[in-house]
Amino acid sequence: MSFHIYTLPPLSTPCPPSGLALTLSLPHPQQGELNSFLWTIRRDPPAYLFGTIHVPYTRVWDFIPENSKAAFQASSSVYFELDLTDPYTISGLASCQMLPHGENLQDVLPRELYRRLKRHLEYVKLMLPHWMTPDQRGKGLYADYLFNAIAxxxxxxxxxxxxxxxxxxxxxxxxxxxxxxxxxYLAQEAERMKKRTGAVERVEEQCHPLNGLNFSQVRGAWAPGLLCPSQQGGRETDQHQGKRAQEDRA
Structure with a gap:
């Protein structure tokens, strides 16, 4: 019995009108009402296809129906989109993100967008110590280390x-x-349960399509944070001004 995992595409969110916040209040679904994102290939033994999403598993685990969890538990083999437990996969993903030798982001982004991006990252670095949890700090995680690990x-x-x-x-x-x-998380669980694991894609199969996008194709996805600067409110501006004032006094 095998269990194949694929990733659902993300939803795109356009810029909301300035000053408008939308809140949806939805009833908490019952287990029987949830879409399991599980497809069964009827054969002997059966095989399954399961749709996942790249978010911390704790956000969604309670909403995954029991039939999906049972299929995972019962399967002897699990195949993932990529093998995220393989150091060579992680290294390949890091390498493919880089611009060609000699190029920098400043060379390929519009000047104004690059400026907003740089200011936004300064803001994030400033706020990171306040965003971290006591548990993260208790485990010895430092804000500078975390920022460098991500950005x-x-x-x-x-x-x-x-x-x-x-x-x-x-x-x-x-x-x-x-x-x-x-x-x-599922890969780690499969490894812990001694299941046979594998990947259905290679790193280059994921990287090449994304790297083939030109800026006009990527532009819309920047909207929430950078192409809609008015949505960030005054807090970021105040934080930047405060930071500059501290630097001036130093």
Missing amino acids: GNWERKRPVWVMLMVNSLTETDIRSRGVPVLDL
């Missing part, structure tokens, strides 16, 4: 990967750092 060498990365990085630099995501994403 280190950002000026050498391709726009699409910087966009993905920026979208993960939120207070909610920072507070979840250290919790494996769902795919990695």
Whole structure:
């Protein structure tokens, strides 16, 4: 019995009108009402396809129906999109994010967007100590180390990967750092249960399509944080001004 995992595409969120916040209040679904994102291939033994999402598993684990968990438990083999437990996979993903030798992000981004990006990352670095949890600090995690682990060498990365990085630099995501994403958690569980594991894609099969996107194709995905600067409110501006004042006094 085998269990194949694939990743659901993310939802795109356009810029909301300035000053408008939308809140959806939805009833808490019952287990029987949840979409399991599980497909069964009827054969002997059966095989399953399961859709995941790249978020900390603790955010979604309670919403995964029991039939999906049971299929995972019963399977002898589990195949993932990529093998995130393999150091060569992680190294390959890091390498493919880089611009060609000699190029920097400043060379390929519009000047104004690059300026906003740089200021936004300064703001994130300033706020990181306040976003971290006591548990993270108790484990010896330092804000500077965490920032460098996420955003280190950002000026050498391709726009699409910087966009993905920026979208993960939120207070909610920072507070979840250290919790494996769902795919990695399932891979770790499969390894712990001595299941046979594998990957259905190679690193280059993921990287090449993304690296083939030009800036106009990537532009819309920058909207929430950088192409809609008015949505960030006054807090960021105040923080930047405070930081500059401290530097001037030093």
